[in-house]
Amino acid sequence: MNTNWTDSARETLDRYLAAHRAACAATGADADEVAADLRARVEEELAKAGLSLVNQTDVERVLARLGPPPVTPATIRPLPSLEMGWFGKATLVFLGILVPAAALLLELVTHIWSEVFFDPIPTWFHVLAIALVPAANAYALFAWKKGGSARLRRAAWLNAITFGVTSFYAVCFLPVVPYAAVAILAFGLGLLPLSPLASIFAALKLWHLLRLRAGHEGVMLPGIATGWVAAVALLIAVEIPGALTIWAVYRIHDGTTQQMASAVRVLRVIGSEDRLLAGSYSEVWRSGEGRRRLLEALLGASTTENYQLAYYRVTGRAYNSVPAPRRSGALNTMRGRGDTDEWIWDDSLGAARVGQRLKALYLVESRLDGHVDGDAALGYLEWTLVFRNDHQFQQREARAVVQLPPGAVVSRLTLWIDGEEREAAFGGGGEVRAAYQQVAVRQRRDPVLVTHHGPDQVLVQCFPIQPGGGQMKVRLGISVPLVTDRPDAARLLLPRIVEQNFTPLAELKHAVWIESWQPLAAVGLNARDEPAPGGAHALRAGVAHAGFNSPGLGVTVQRAPGAGAVRAVFPRIAEGVFTQEFHPRPAATGTLAIVLDGSAGLAPTAAALAALLEKLPAGQSPPVLVAGDEVEAAPEGNPQATAAWLRARTFRGGHDSGAALAKAFDHVLSRGGGAILWLHGAQPVTWLGREALEQDFARRPGQVKVLAFPAVDGPNALRDALADKPDLVPVARLGSLGDDIARVLRERRGGDPVAVRALLPAGAAGPTGAKELNADFGGHLARLWAADEVTRLRDTGPANRAGAVALAVRAQLVTPVSGAVVLETKQQYDAAGLQPVDPATTPSVPVVPEPATVALIAGAVALVAAFLRRRTRVAP
């Protein structure tokens, strides 16, 4: 039946329901529900009455039965609803789960933000922290839906941690949020910076929902503060080593001496070696530019050189003595970043230093050919090196410092261009470097340069090695005086690489092939003498690179009893007779002091020194100074006490030997002069008293010799600074630390044979019984004399420098005043004012003839002899 209502009846019911609605607001009831229930009851009552028209009175009658709206005590607070619409749920899923998950995935795949602003995931820890956000939000939604005391508590903890993670990243990305809002339109670039904000919103909403559910179930949840603080503290703690590193590096170069010392201590305890190494390479920092800039703005900025200094101070090693760092370790490997596509700014290109290690640049082949004459104590080596550049698009320069055998000199340089051998031009040191820089660095053509780098050291550099597997092949010819520390044998020490910017291939073997007419024996090589045709001897070995760099590696060659003086004529270098004879070394006079580098890696040297000192009688032990954070003096007078002190000392970090040398200099000078035995490692930088030390040697020349003993290979800036001083005497490493230190101490007593080379006037008889050398070894004798003479001329003052250069160029030698460069074209040589040497004048390693060749030559000689005999018989 249809029922009609009068307007007043409807108004009456509406007023009643409105009053109930108002009352419901205070009681916590659902007003709509209550109104609907009451309306239903009124309609039900009126329907029962069977009215066709309902008027106001009818309604009032029913309403009177229902009663007025209740008055509920205000203390009863209703629990809010657990219901949530689909839109709210979808929003939570989108902002709390999908957005952070997508942002993490996008950054892992594209690493957009690590390139342009800030690397949000430098470690796996950061990846896990961000991955926790969508996972924890999903779990919170699940817990809210399903309830359960343990589940709700777990979800609340995770929610608090999530809130901490998201707020940390929100603050980090705050500076770019305005740009990100715009950039989100472009390839999703803004997704990452905005995702923390989205996740914060989701985390807060979920926090509210979890508490609602907990209220309904009477569960007490943990507060948000603990988890939040823990997450933020953990993320900040991860940044602390980096921040402290930045702070300490800044202090090391920009603080007082005390601040520098305290910063070094901090770095040694908690600094990150990896970060120091990364800071030493500018391009590695680029991946974390935003993070670094932020920290540097707060703590102080440093250059890559400052980091290189700090790396040495902390580790005691040169930063380029270890492979260059990857940008972010395993993460970048996963991202597909490799050594071959990482762009690197080579700040040492064309410079007179090795500089940073370059990735994807390899030494792929190495062969050493040589021949030696034991009686003459002379030899000649040719070292061929092949470099390969596997970088995808960058040209590379290979650079290496080569430690030559003691007293040796580079007398030939060859570069292969398009498969052809091109010989070098020799010129003044500055001249050849300028030509190299012009052609290599500016024109990017194919030169190679070899210059003097220090006592018995040369710097080899070649550029450009083309990307994509391009190779450069160079050859160094080295004239070598053999070591004559035994009466029955002479020793050839092999050259080795002591500093390089490339990586030797793991499988690289240095192919060594030495020949002689006298029997040979290997020293430190896995090889034995092999008889060669014609009565010659050969020694062949393949030496892995790690073993190849040990000092003392080489061969001994038999020396005839009584072998001594030799003579040769070699007019291309000078008219006259070149001679070499052996004189007993004069005993050293004066005081000896020992300076020991206190850096890490020198502990074995200290032990070897201690073993020698404790054998000395009391009172004969020289004073020992150790260059540590401060100069420390070992106890004097009692060798055993000195030895015990040395053994107990800790060798840590990297130190500057300058102050200790200066102190030893004063000590020796105050006792009338003498020598300092300086046992040093690699010291790539100087920061203490280098000028004062140079002044000492300049003002008191000839009074204190410094015997520079390289206990550990590597660059040494202090030794290089003193390299031009005649008082710096490099000590050759012939074997173990103990043997070599003992040898130096023994040599001071004098008496051991020392080669003395001279140029006598033409026609002079020379030393009695001097053996006449052939053209090959005679040439090397002349070159070694020339090298000695160049050094002597240089040491006698600037007036003789031009003469020294002229002699070095005429003798085709790399000396302290001259270098060698191979250019590509005649125009380049002409432009540089250089003249490449005539290939016919270069030294070479003679080839021992094959048996067939020997037979052929013998046959030819026999034929000629027979012909001459026949002519003699036929003649009247």
Place this chain on the structure above:
Amino acid sequence: MAPPADSPDPLENWTVQVRKGVLDLCVLNLLSVGERHGYDLVKQLADLPGFGVTEGTLYPLLSRLRVQGLVKTRLEESPAGPARKYYTLTPAGRKAAALMDTHLAELLAACRALRRPD
């Protein structure tokens, strides 16, 4: 001294408060027996001495209990008018009823104990 003429009777005020206080428990106790619709509940409560509950009081109370999660509802079509809404207790409601019962018993016991001599 007599109370002012316009002030409510203190006893009546007290009984109203008590009734309101225990009404929640009465509803929950009724529903603990089984499912009921609103009018049913009113009739049952109206039979209780001293209560005099009206539907105008009961429906807001039921709505609040539902919002609090103590009861849940379902609708069932009725041949004689609009669909009827049935109420049942939730586990939380059952637990709340038990707690309220205990609390009320403790209150009454404590209150009566005050009358006993020490």
